[in-house]
Amino acid sequence: MFAKQLICETIPPLRKDETGQKALLWMRELGVRQLPVVDNKKLLNIISEDDIINSGNMKQKLAEYKKSYRNPFVYEYAHLIEVVRISYTLKISIIPVLDEDENYLGVITADSLLRALCHFSSWQEEGSIIEIEMPSRNYSLYEIARLVEGNNLKILSSFTHLRPDTQTTVVTLKINSLNLESIVSAFERYGISVNGVYHETEYSEDLRERYDSLMRYLNV
Numbered sequence: 001m002f003a004k005q006l007i008c009e010t011i012p013p014l015r016k017d018e019t020g021q022k023a024l025l026w027m028r029e030l031g032v033r034q035l036p037v038v039d040n041k042k043l044l045n046i047i048s049e050d051d052i053i054n055s056g057n058m059k060q061k062l063a064e065y066k067k068s069y070r071n072p073f074v075y076e077y078a079h080l081i082e083v084v085r086i087s088y089t090l091k092i093s094i095i096p097v098l099d100e101d102e103n104y105l106g107v108i109t110a111d112s113l114l115r116a117l118c119h120f121s122s123w124q125e126e127g128s129i130i131e132i133e134m135p136s137r138n139y140s141l142y143e144i145a146r147l148v149e150g151n152n153l154k155i156l157s158s159f160t161h162l163r164p165d166t167q168t169t170v171v172t173l174k175i176n177s178l179n180l181e182s183i184v185s186a187f188e189r190y191g192i193s194v195n196g197v198y199h200e201t202e203y204s205e206d207l208r209e210r211y212d213s214l215m216r217y218l219n220v
Helices: 022-028 049-055 078-089 108-122 141-150 181-187 202-219
Strands: 034-039 042-048 096-097 103-107 129-136 155-163 166-173 193-198
Touching: 022 034, 034 096, 034 103, 042 078, 042 096, 078 096, 078 108, 096 129, 103 108, 103 141, 108 155, 141 166, 141 181, 181 193
Parallel strands: none
Antiparallel strands: 034 042, 096 103, 129 166, 129 193, 155 166
């Protein structure tokens, strides 16, 4: 899934000769904290609510505000994971998208990004979530998949997280079944700790709570 496919058509860019006052008005109407500033199809920067308020001059032209971000954009064929990295690194809730000639195409919002992540991760498919943990030196996705498939189950998606303080690796798996008793027993027989199992309804509720928390954070 590429950046160009995630562009939100409802977020317009601002022009460099417009004021901070207008930018704040648009942000409040659109429910965002940043907006792109564009001049003749070229991205100048993104302006944030804090940039304007902290300047003490809301009537200033947008081109005159101090730039708070360095390269706050992705190219149109950037992968979804790269979009997530830019958003997380810069702590921005909109990500401008440029074509190969660096012309502005539009923005990706936090909402469209999270929806794309849900689709990319097979979260909409029926199944269950299991979180397992093991010493990092023993981690092998091949062995994990072998155990899962040996119980006539399939991995729909997986995420891996290293805990440097304990030298353990945590793996979260989406499995295509609502009954994971057999795979829980298999993991435990091979010394793999099972931290938790989440069935579809439980996981959907937890995902919704996390989504709502993320939206509140990005719109503080």
